[in-house]
Amino acid sequence: xxxxxxxxxxxxxxxxxxxxxxxxxxxxxxxxxxxxxxxxxxxxxxxxxxxxxxxxxxxxxxxxxxxxxxxxxxxxxxxxxxxxxxxxxxxxxxxxxxxxxxxxxxxxxxxxxxxxxxxxxxxxxxxxxxxxxxxxxxxxxxxxxxxxxxxxxxxxxxxxxxxxxxxxxxxxxxxxxxxxxxxxxxxxxxxxxxxxxxxxxxxxxxxxxxxxxxxxxxxxxxxxxxxxxxxxxxxxxxxxxxxxxxxxxxxxxxxxxxxxxxxxxxxxxxxxxxxxxxxxxxxxxxxxxxxxxxxxxxxxxxxxxxxxxxxxxxxxxxxxxxxxxxxxxxxxxxxxxxxxxxx
Amino acid sequence: xxxxxxxxxxxxxxxxxxxxxxxxxxxxxxxxxxxxxxxxxxxxxxxxxxxxxxxxxxxxxxxxxxxxxxxxxxxxxxxxxxxxxxxxxxxxxxxxxxxxxxxxxxxxxxxxxxxxxxxxxxxxxxxxxxxxxxxxxxxxxxxxxxxxxxxxxxxxxxxxxxxxxxxxxxxxxxxxxxxxxxxxxxxxxxxxxxxxxxxxxxxxxxxxxxxxxxxxxxxxxxxxxxxxxxxxxxxxxxxxxxxxxxxxxxxxxxxxxxxxxxxxxxxxxxxxxxxxxxxxxxxxxxxxxxxxxxxxxxxxxxxxxxxxxxxxxxxxxxxxxxxxxxxxxxxxxxxxxxxxxxxxxxxxxxxx
Numbered sequence: 001x002x003x004x005x006x007x008x009x010x011x012x013x014x015x016x017x018x019x020x021x022x023x024x025x026x027x028x029x030x031x032x033x034x035x036x037x038x039x040x041x042x043x044x045x046x047x048x049x050x051x052x053x054x055x056x057x058x059x060x061x062x063x064x065x066x067x068x069x070x071x072x073x074x075x076x077x078x079x080x081x082x083x084x085x086x087x088x089x090x091x092x093x094x095x096x097x098x099x100x101x102x103x104x105x106x107x108x109x110x111x112x113x114x115x116x117x118x119x120x121x122x123x124x125x126x127x128x129x130x131x132x133x134x135x136x137x138x139x140x141x142x143x144x145x146x147x148x149x150x151x152x153x154x155x156x157x158x159x160x161x162x163x164x165x166x167x168x169x170x171x172x173x174x175x176x177x178x179x180x181x182x183x184x185x186x187x188x189x190x191x192x193x194x195x196x197x198x199x200x201x202x203x204x205x206x207x208x209x210x211x212x213x214x215x216x217x218x219x220x221x222x223x224x225x226x227x228x229x230x231x232x233x234x235x236x237x238x239x240x241x242x243x244x245x246x247x248x249x250x251x252x253x254x255x256x257x258x259x260x261x262x263x264x265x266x267x268x269x270x271x272x273x274x275x276x277x278x279x280x281x282x283x284x285x286x287x288x289x290x291x292x293x294x295x296x297x298x299x300x301x302x303x304x305x306x307x308x309x310x311x312x313x314x315x316x317x318x319x320x321x322x323x324x325x326x327x328x329x330x331x332x333x334x335x336x337x338x339x340x341x342x343x
Numbered sequence: 344x345x346x347x348x349x350x351x352x353x354x355x356x357x358x359x360x361x362x363x364x365x366x367x368x369x370x371x372x373x374x375x376x377x378x379x380x381x382x383x384x385x386x387x388x389x390x391x392x393x394x395x396x397x398x399x400x401x402x403x404x405x406x407x408x409x410x411x412x413x414x415x416x417x418x419x420x421x422x423x424x425x426x427x428x429x430x431x432x433x434x435x436x437x438x439x440x441x442x443x444x445x446x447x448x449x450x451x452x453x454x455x456x457x458x459x460x461x462x463x464x465x466x467x468x469x470x471x472x473x474x475x476x477x478x479x480x481x482x483x484x485x486x487x488x489x490x491x492x493x494x495x496x497x498x499x500x501x502x503x504x505x506x507x508x509x510x511x512x513x514x515x516x517x518x519x520x521x522x523x524x525x526x527x528x529x530x531x532x533x534x535x536x537x538x539x540x541x542x543x544x545x546x547x548x549x550x551x552x553x554x555x556x557x558x559x560x561x562x563x564x565x566x567x568x569x570x571x572x573x574x575x576x577x578x579x580x581x582x583x584x585x586x587x588x589x590x591x592x593x594x595x596x597x598x599x600x601x602x603x604x605x606x607x608x609x610x611x612x613x614x615x616x617x618x619x620x621x622x623x624x625x626x627x628x629x630x631x632x633x634x635x636x637x638x639x640x641x642x643x644x645x646x647x648x649x650x651x652x653x654x655x656x657x658x659x660x661x662x663x664x665x666x667x668x669x670x671x672x673x674x675x676x677x678x679x680x681x682x683x684x685x686x687x688x689x690x691x692x693x694x695x
Contacts, residue, residue: 145358154350176355176360178372340611
């Protein structure tokens, strides 16, 4: 048996846009969830790597076969390459966190991996398969539950985790959330990107802009409610560099996210026993990368006004809140709760 | 208002159920629904008992709940009583270390890691090793391969005895093919003043694809299947109704239960770590509570390990190999020494 003091515990938030890891050694890393393989020998020679991750993969995408394995928060089915990508991504995160070194020294690595609230069983099985040989112990957990646990919001609270691929809802009733305690919408950050892309194409028919560029614009300028000033960007239209104002398109795209999220939130509140609904409404936690959108929390609070009011707290560190929650779970989990994975 | 500690415990129970359902591919919520159904049954039983004013019935309900229950496992039919009675008694298990043809690759290239002397600290002086079943009670039987649980458990127990007795005193509940009632086994353990009790069994599961090992410590389970399993293992226990109160006290003795759980976790870890090289598909089916009489009626930390599934064809073949049974014995030895080491260091820490 190994010395238990050598164990490394990690929490992993496997996200559509970014994946983060937090470790019991106090280390935290994040990578964009892109994996790219050189398309040919020439590309491999230039890049000098067998596989690239995150921004490296995006920046060199012309020489790579790039995969973003978690579309809409779920592993794409039926694609061996995407399954390989998810394994590469997990291996990369664990390597960044020093897990390989721990295992080489005979220590054990145990990971709590957060997945979307309503992830399909087949997706969870893919994650289990992907983790074989990478860690010694595994617990798969609903991502919003991990967030709630990390923030110690265990009772009469709701997490609204707005990521890139999915928006996950989880109401905490003092038990591990069941299916009826959770919701997942595919209206999330990527959906806003698509809306913005479509709106811009409709308004400027000759516009030539990639979804990556649109995503960058959204991340810089997104808002719900009052804009802080006009948003102008440079973009080729019919081949000619042009300066355009996209304020209205950004507003429309971002605000289109509000109604479905508010509706699902209120629907879930209604499922709580009536005497606790007020407590839950006043303890809504807005997490996930898209929670940084200015005005989003206030929008959700306004949506609760006619139901007796509510309070939305936006998490301070949306990038790591899920991974930190996973780590908190890993640190508290009884030894017998871990699934032991063979090499 | 529910306490923080209890709240977290409840959350982890749910999380563990969710992961178990994933691992075993059960529909989501299956385990929770079973728990809830059982909770209703137990609540009804408690009300009935309190109305009748007799605690003895409570004890019987907890210890033997499921004996007449509709959840009686398919295992019942597969255990050896019926098979043995049918005249299909196979020859004793081969104890050769030579792998049979076709399975050599399983153990090829793998060197058994001998365990060192003197690694068990003084915190543990005496261990009772209990080879499950024996005599007329053959346990699970696989006639095709000539395997009987009673022979396999005895062989593993003997191997474990050889490893342990280099450092400490070992008490075997049986050394041959003897029928030893469960009450006598626990009496042997309690009268010997042993520090630990380790009972060795081999599993039979209705799902022939299921494989791996399970580790139990004493406790009232919420799983109807485990209660049925305990009922089967507790048959002919030799305990009277008058003993039942003491048995209940045994289940709910918190300190001993915590230590038993800790030992069970060591056993589970060691079995996985040791067996995965010979049996890469080995599955840790979990550390669980169950009211097995040998766990409930013993006074020291006690565990029962179902070390493999004889109902799984591949594991049955592995169990037929002396080398694999040696791995199991080594794993149990490592678990006992690891537990003892941890106990020793925590004692020192507390003393400091």
